[in-house]
Each structure stands twice: as structure tokens, then as C-alpha cells.
Amino acid sequence: MNGGADCNTGTNLNPNDDCWNHGTSSAAIITANANQGNDFRGVTGITLDSFKVYATATPCGGLDQAAAVRGFQASVAALDRVIVAEMQGSGDHQSAIAQAADAAFDAGAVVIAANGNNGPAASTVNCPANARRVIGVGAFDVVSATRYPNQSRGPTADGRYKPDVIAPTNTETASNTSDTATRVFGGTSGATPYAAGVAGLARNWLRGTSATIDPGQVYAHVMLCGRRVYPFDNIEGAGPLRMPLQGHTWWGKVSVTNQATIEIPINVADNGYFLDAALWWPESGTHNDIDLSLSSGTRFESSASFNSVFERCRKDGAAGGAWQLRIRGFNVPSGPQTVYWAAHVMFL
Structure with a gap:
């Protein structure tokens, strides 16, 4: 779920990516083809559903809490097993959106959410990244190799570290302005689809020939992919993601x-x-x-x-x-x- 198309209030289809160009850019990072070369190919080959949770306006309205809750419910009903939540809700871990995210986990879905861009002060992590059963994603800049200074940070209202991990941002990816246009996608929204790609690849590998795998098992592997070890903090969590090999x-x-x-x-x-x-x-x-x-x-x-x-x-x-x-x-x-x-x- 993000600022892109397809579902506005849960009933009205809207094929236009009219909210900050998030939908196209996120989808391209996750699963784009290689028509413009391997540099622009997505990190997975999965199929996406998209549920719009921000109200239509110019250029985009505020987060629709009811639409966000319905988006989680629709994702679960569609058997989407990795849910990408690019939204910056204002509630805590007990809010309706956070509870919907936790319920999606309980139903078998991995939930990967942007930590938000309201930092650097403490206790600014947004919803649903602050939910108890969600991986919150921070960001590091691939050009400067520094941590994204404005990312929202924990602790959550109940004291947990956020973000859980950090992923690259400010990378060049697809834009909605044409079939071949690109743009630099920044903030924690630019990092979240990379973390979602890690989670999707890990989930498919873990389940092998089985129909499913516990989302908590995927979370343990996502944490394993972090490069930072104890002690942790509210800037990096378990650190930059790098999938294990050999x-x-x-x-x-x-x-x-x-x-x-x-x-x-x-x-x-x-x-x-x-x-x-x-x-x-x-x-x-x-x-x-x-x-x-x-x-x-x-x-x-x-x-x-x-x-x-x-x-x-x-x-x-x-x-x-x-x-x-x-x-x-x-x-x-x-x-x-x-x-x-x-x-x-x-x-x-």
C-alpha cells in the first residue's frame, strides 16, 4: 500500500499514480522488468497489488485511516503475503492502522513499513512502522553513504527500538511521467521497497515447496540480514540490509x-x-x-x-x-x- 493506484476507498478504482509518484517508483524497485537494462530491474519478480490510502487532492491529500485499514484487510483477503506500507500515520502502536497491520501479521502476512520522515527527534516513528508485528524501515543515502538525517526515530510509545533495519534510499527508479522516465526516489519510502524485496526473497526461499511460512520466521531472517550487532539504537536498529550468501x-x-x-x-x-x-x-x-x-x-x-x-x-x-x-x-x-x-x- 502506498500513494499510488489502484484502490482509493476500497471500492473505487483509480489507475492514476497521483500521490507523490510513490506507487510507480516503489513497484519498480520491487519488481520492474529489464526493458531499460539490468540497472533498473526490480529486486524480485513478484506480482503486485496496490491499494491507495491517501485521499485524492492536488497533488495528494491526507492519509485516510479507514482506507488504510481496509487496505490491510484487502491485502489479506487477496492472500498477499508481503505487505509494503508506505504511509505516515500519526497514531501509536495501539491505533487502528497499527492494529490492522498486526492483524495482517496474525493472518500470515509479512508487513514492511516506512519509518517516516519526521525526524531526527526521538519518538517520531510513524504508524504502522511502530506496530508490534511490523518491520520498520529507516534509510541510508547511497550517494553520501550516510544515514538519512530526517528519518523518523523511536522509541515507540512502549519503548521499542525503531527502525528495525535500514535500507538504501535516493536511488534512481521509474517515474510516472512516461513509460521510460526515471527519477531519484528518496526518504524512508525510497528505502522500504528494498527491505520488502529482501523479505519477499527470503520468504520464498524459506518456504521452498511449502505453501507458506510463518511471517515471524521471515522477520528473523530480515534481522539476520542486518549488518549491525548489539548494542542497537533508534537510528539503525539492526543496521543496513545485506542478504547472506555462500x-x-x-x-x-x-x-x-x-x-x-x-x-x-x-x-x-x-x-x-x-x-x-x-x-x-x-x-x-x-x-x-x-x-x-x-x-x-x-x-x-x-x-x-x-x-x-x-x-x-x-x-x-x-x-x-x-x-x-x-x-x-x-x-x-x-x-x-x-x-x-x-x-x-x-x-x-
Whole structure:
């Protein structure tokens, strides 16, 4: 869902991308063909639905909350399994839009949302990026290699870090002015389709020949793709996205109780350039503090953030042999918590 066409209020079709040129530019980053060369080809080959959530005006009106809620519902009904939410709502994580985004996750959809462009002050993250079961996306400029200074930032009203990850912005992509026109697409809206492409590729790979995969498992892999390890902040989250390659990947989910430790064996077949691990968990109310570590003999790396629903750590120069991924329920006051985990070793 974004400022582009097709659905205005849930009933009226509008084929014109009349809201800031977002729909065309986002769609091109996600799934454009290669008619203008590989430099402009999208990062996936998926098919898109588009639901317009901003009111028609000149050039574009305000966010229509009811249309946004219906957009999430329509996406779920259409069995869209990666929902891209490029909107800047003003509500907190309990608002109608955030609740609709969380409900889409519960129905099996991955939800990737722009953090917004109302920073750099703290607690400016927009809705639905601030929802509990949504990946909020910040941005870094591909030209200057610096963090986008105006991105909205956490913490959320309940204290969580946002963004969760950051992705490239200010890249050249399609424009709606003609069939061959291009433009530079900036802000966190320019970054969000890259994160959505990562999520879509990861989801398709994870599910393999299965019909579906838990969206939380995809989230754990998205966090694994971040390049930053503990400690985290409200500028980068788990850092710039880079999908893993040339190695071996493990994943799964566990139920964690208060003060319990779960050890998952990871057998690294050969010396690795690095061994990464990540967690993500879907909270409903009370915040749970869950920690992550990697160990093999005396080698030890950990991630123990309090303000996140993710953890990420890395062991550089991971030696081949038996490793353990440890998940610790440091403070889980409201009963068992489902935790999704992922690990990847890149070989030398």
C-alpha cells in the first residue's frame, strides 16, 4: 500500500499514480522488468497489488485511516503475503492502522513499513512502522553513504527500538511521467521497497515447496540480514540490509519461558568468515526481555538488549565445529513467548 493506484476507498478504482509518484517508483524497485537494462530491474519478480490510502487532492491529500485499514484487510483477503506500507500515520502502536497491520501479521502476512520522515527527534516513528508485528524501515543515502538525517526515530510509545533495519534510499527508479522516465526516489519510502524485496526473497526461499511460512520466521531472517550487532539504537536498529550468501543457514522457532535457557546445536562444517545469529518475537502486551548468545568452548558472543523485540550477534572468524545458539528468557513475565531464530555461517 502506498500513494499510488489502484484502490482509493476500497471500492473505487483509480489507475492514476497521483500521490507523490510513490506507487510507480516503489513497484519498480520491487519488481520492474529489464526493458531499460539490468540497472533498473526490480529486486524480485513478484506480482503486485496496490491499494491507495491517501485521499485524492492536488497533488495528494491526507492519509485516510479507514482506507488504510481496509487496505490491510484487502491485502489479506487477496492472500498477499508481503505487505509494503508506505504511509505516515500519526497514531501509536495501539491505533487502528497499527492494529490492522498486526492483524495482517496474525493472518500470515509479512508487513514492511516506512519509518517516516519526521525526524531526527526521538519518538517520531510513524504508524504502522511502530506496530508490534511490523518491520520498520529507516534509510541510508547511497550517494553520501550516510544515514538519512530526517528519518523518523523511536522509541515507540512502549519503548521499542525503531527502525528495525535500514535500507538504501535516493536511488534512481521509474517515474510516472512516461513509460521510460526515471527519477531519484528518496526518504524512508525510497528505502522500504528494498527491505520488502529482501523479505519477499527470503520468504520464498524459506518456504521452498511449502505453501507458506510463518511471517515471524521471515522477520528473523530480515534481522539476520542486518549488518549491525548489539548494542542497537533508534537510528539503525539492526543496521543496513545485506542478504547472506555462500554459506549455510539454519532456522526455527521455540517457546521460551521466564528464566529458561534453550540451546540449539549449530554444526559449522568448516572455518567460517563469520557466524551470524538473530532472534525476533511477536509480543502482545507486556514486554519480554529475551537474550541471544553464540558459544563454542571459550568463544562467546552475545546480544542482550532490553528495548527490542529482536536480538542479533556475530562471531568473526568462526572456527569449524560444534556451536550452540542459546536463547535465554531473561524476563518473560506473562507466560511462554514464541521466538523465531535464524543463523548463517559464511565460509572463507
